[in-house]
Amino acid sequence: MELDLRKRRVLRVIVEEFVATAEPVGSRRVAERSALDVSPATIRNEMGELEAMGYLEQPHTSAGRVPSDKGYRFYVDELMEAEPLAPAEVRRLRRALAERIREVQGLVQLTARLLADATACLAMVVGPQLEATRIRAVRLAPLGLRRALLVMVTDAGFVISHVVELPPAFDEAELEPLERLLSRHLGGHAPGGDVRRALRVLDREVPRLHPLLEQAEALLAQDLEPGGEERVYLGGAANLLGQPEFRDVQRARALLALLEQERLVRELLARRESAGVEVTIGQEHPHEALHGCSVVAGSFSIGDRAGGRVAVLGPTRMPYRRVVPFVKHVADSLSELLTRAVGS
Amino acid sequence: MELDLRKRRVLRVIVEEFVATAEPVGSRRVAERSALDVSPATIRNEMGELEAMGYLEQPHTSAGRVPSDKGYRFYVDELMEAEPLAPAEVRRLRRALAERIREVQGLVQLTARLLADATACLAMVVGPQLEATRIRAVRLAPLGLRRALLVMVTDAGFVISHVVELPPAFDEAELEPLERLLSRHLGGHAPGGDVRRALRVLDREVPRLHPLLEQAEALLAQDLEPGGEERVYLGGAANLLGQPEFRDVQRARALLALLEQERLVRELLARRESAGVEVTIGQEHPHEALHGCSVVAGSFSIGDRAGGRVAVLGPTRMPYRRVVPFVKHVADSLSELLTRAVGS
DNA sequence: CGTTAGCACTCCCAAGCGGTGAGTGCTAAC
DNA sequence: GTTAGCACTCACCGCTTGGGAGTGCTAACG
Structure with missing residues (x-):
């Protein structure tokens, strides 16, 4: 057939x-x-x-x-024959991204903007996943009033920071040795199960720290759950409204309402098995609001670990020839830049 | 007359x-x-x-x-006679906000969501302004490879963090004394001109630090410029599309396109002289895309310093009776909670 | 003098109605 | 297998028509 x-x-x-x-x-x-x-x-x-x-x-x-x-x-x-990107476009993209490579949040936001502008669709980017990083340093900065800021830095430039309450018996002078202790125990671990295990070991060894460690664990869990630190960025929603398929406002409304639920966007971007760029077309989407739409999604990585996802959403009548290679290129560029930035 | x-x-x-x-x-x-x-x-x-x-x-x-x-x-x-908020609504709001008071980013985002849901309009919140805070602690966390993370914590729970390159002659062991030096010099200053002045003083005193201080200054400037750290959060764009005044997609498109430019949103929310809630109606807006729309905006503060802004945008045909007191209430609640959190 | 009933008028809107044109499917010939 | 010819379908456009809501005006009323 x-x-x-x-x-x-x-x-x-x-x-x-x-x-x-x-x-x-x-x-x-x-x-x-x-x-x-x-x-x-x-x-x-x-x-x-x-x-x-x-x-x-x-x-x-x-x-x-x-x-x-x-x-x-x-x-x-x-x-489809993929349309190669114009060299000028490649250069412009590279320069723009390289400029912001230092801070992950800004990078991710910029990427969304660039993708949206280039494809005239809506772009979605979810940043490097916390789980995919390793803790590099832990710091405790005193804030006075029995509080301190617990900062954990991971190798992808992620910064996790939370205010914690210090146990009543605590002296600010104790913070520095504690800092070293935490760094030694947590360094090199991924901020998911690994760190949790390390926290528990520490808890058994130094029971006095229990209140602090308990907080750290709870806050980490909060960051890791969907909607925590790994923020989703959207760009170019207005682009969609320009497409004739959205002349019916109710359609557009349903779509926007769906995209406002970060959980659903995350689901939409969930990693597939495949290695390259994945295209999901119309009815292949589980949500009815997406039935006239296609999503082109790709992954980027940091070193050998999973990074995040970039995607473009538009009507099924979408210039795949241009969009697919573009998404691939952006994903690859991010991988390359981030991997080099981590320097592993 | x-x-x-x-x-x-x-x-x-x-x-x-x-x-x-x-x-x-x-x-x-x-x-x-x-x-x-x-x-x-x-x-x-x-x-x-x-x-x-x-x-x-x-x-x-x-x-x-x-x-x-x-x-x-x-x-x-x-x-207009303002419609008092239902006690149940007040309670629900207070509980939701109190839960997230710890981290400013999340709080701001949640506020946008709540406002949008309650008013069936689009909500905009711009977080506490960096300039309005005071630096409480400075930390330098080594990242290896001649890099360190410079973390500055301000009293409103803001965390400013950037990767900096260490001068070549630097030893990791020197970081701790340097940390203390920075804390002493920058603590208590607002991260605007004050800190910049302090940085310059330090620069003269310890010329060896010049490369580092220069970076710090540049990065701070970057955070402070519009679109830096003080992120704007929008919520409920889909609500607008439900309104009959947006049955014309092109109108909605123009509006969304405007709202995607963070700079313009910030302008829109720029503080007016007045103390309470300000309403800007239709043609009073400078941008044509906003001509059928009204904005209800209020300020919140942290202690005695300016905090941020909360606002609601909808068609001029908007339930002002409900929206105005609601915005006022949310702004006041934020002020109260944030002020208490800072503990000044 | 303010208020009111009556009434003609305006103008949007929805429905009905051919004409037009693009595009099809079928059939028969090449 | 390909093609010309042709009847057929159906969205779209412009037109007309009828209805209805709401107005402004005028004249009468208290």
């Missing part, structure tokens, strides 16, 4: 024309653009068959054809 | 009816709802005069009247 060469060509032309114009494409246009050198009538036969096979849809009789989700899927998997 | 009692009553009814229904209100409805006990014809005369005076507008002949911006302004300033 494979598609023969001509059908593939027809499907490709239809997808690309529809992506460009947002209007159903008819047999005549396909005949003109496909360079197949056959008449519209022949194309019509092919289109009829493609529709029967589920790759095309007709909004109504006597309108042209529109790709179905299955059609887009086939296009993305088999037909 | 004051409005007599009956005109005030008529205007008030029209504003409130229009706010509730989003449809132009006619003389009959005003007669029914105003309890003035006069006929629609009389009301019509009043409405005609109110229109001539600029308080009302007519979308077209033979439609009811709609308040003009001037009409809303008069309503907000003179006619």
Whole structure:
């Protein structure tokens, strides 16, 4: 049940024309653009068959054809020729990112902005995952009033900081040795289960610290749970409203409402098995609000550890040829820059 | 040229009816709802005069009247009776905020969410302003590879942290004395001009530190410039799309595009002289995209210093009676909680 | 003199109605 | 297998029409 060469060509032309114009494409246009050198009538036969096979849809009789989700899927998997990025664009991107590589938060936000601008879609970026980092240093800064700031720095430039209450018997002078103790015990561990285990060991060894360690553990757990430190950044929501598929405000509203729930966005970006860029098309999404939409997502890493995710969301009628390589490029650039910054 | 009692009553009814229904209100409805006990014809005369005076507008002949911006302004300033918050709502709010008072970022974000949900508008919150805080402690955590994390903690729970490159001749053992030196010199200063001055003094005293101090100054400047650390949080954009005034997508698009520019949002929230809650209505906004919209904004403070701003944005047809006291309450609650947290 | 009933008038809106044109599917010929 | 020809379908556009809401005006009323 494979598609023969001509059908593939027809499907490709239809997808690309529809992506460009947002209007159903008819047999005549396909005949003109496909360079197949056959008449519209022949194309019509092919289109009829493609529709029967589920790759095309007709909004109504006597309108042209529109790709179905299955059609887009086939296009993305088999037909699309990725459009290489312009060298100037590559340079601009690299320069912009390199400038902010120091602070992860800003980097992630900037990335979202750049992606959105370049693709005219909505961009989503979730930053390096805490779990993927290792604690490099622990500091306790006195704040007075029996409080101190517990700062943990991880190797990806993450800073976890929380105000903790000091046990009543505590003297500020004790902070420095305590700092060293914590650094020794927690350094090198990932701020997930590893650190928790280390905290427990320490708890048994020095029971006096119990109140402090308990707080540290609770606060860490809070950072790690969805919606904690790993913030999600969106950019370019206004881009979507420019697309004709969102002329119906209620659709746009449902989509925005969904995207405001950070938990759902995180779910949307959940890592798949694959290595490269993943495309999720229309009905493949579990949420109804996303049914006319596609998501193109990629991962970046820090050294050999998982970093975060970058993604672009737009109507299924999206310029995949441009978007897919762009997302891939941004993900790879981030990996490279972050890995070098960590210096491992 | 004051409005007599009956005109005030008529205007008030029209504003409130229009706010509730989003449809132009006619003389009959005003007669029914105003309890003035006069006929629609009389009301019509009043409405005609109110229109001539600029308080009302007519979308077209033979439609009811709609308040003009001037009409809303008069309503907000003179006619509106603030609707007290339900005690249950007050309690819920207080509990939710108190839970997150520890970390400023989360608190600000939560506030935006709560405001948006309660008012069915878009909420904007800009966090405590760095300039308004005082540095409480400075820490330098070694990161290896000639780098260290410079952490400055301010009294409002702000944490400013940056990776800095250490001068080549530096030994990690020197960090601790340096830390103490910095703490002594910078502690108590506001991270604006004050700290910069202190840095310069230190620079003269210990020229060896120059490369480090230079970095610190540059990074601080970066944090302080708009778009630095004082992040703006938005919540409830989807709420706006539900309003009938945004049935025209292009309008919504223009608005969203404006709100994506953090600089403009910050401008929008810029402090006015007044003490309480400020309402900016329609054409009073400099940006055209905001012409059908109103903003209700209030300030919160930390101790006796400026804190940040909370605001709500919606169509000019907004339930001011509810929104104004709500914004005021949220601002006051934040002030109270943050002031107590700082413990000054 | 303010208030009111009556009434003509305006104008939006929704529904109904051909005309138009794009695009199709079918059929028969090449 | 391909193609020209052709009837058919159906969204879209512009037009008209009827209805209804709400107004402004005028004249009468207390």
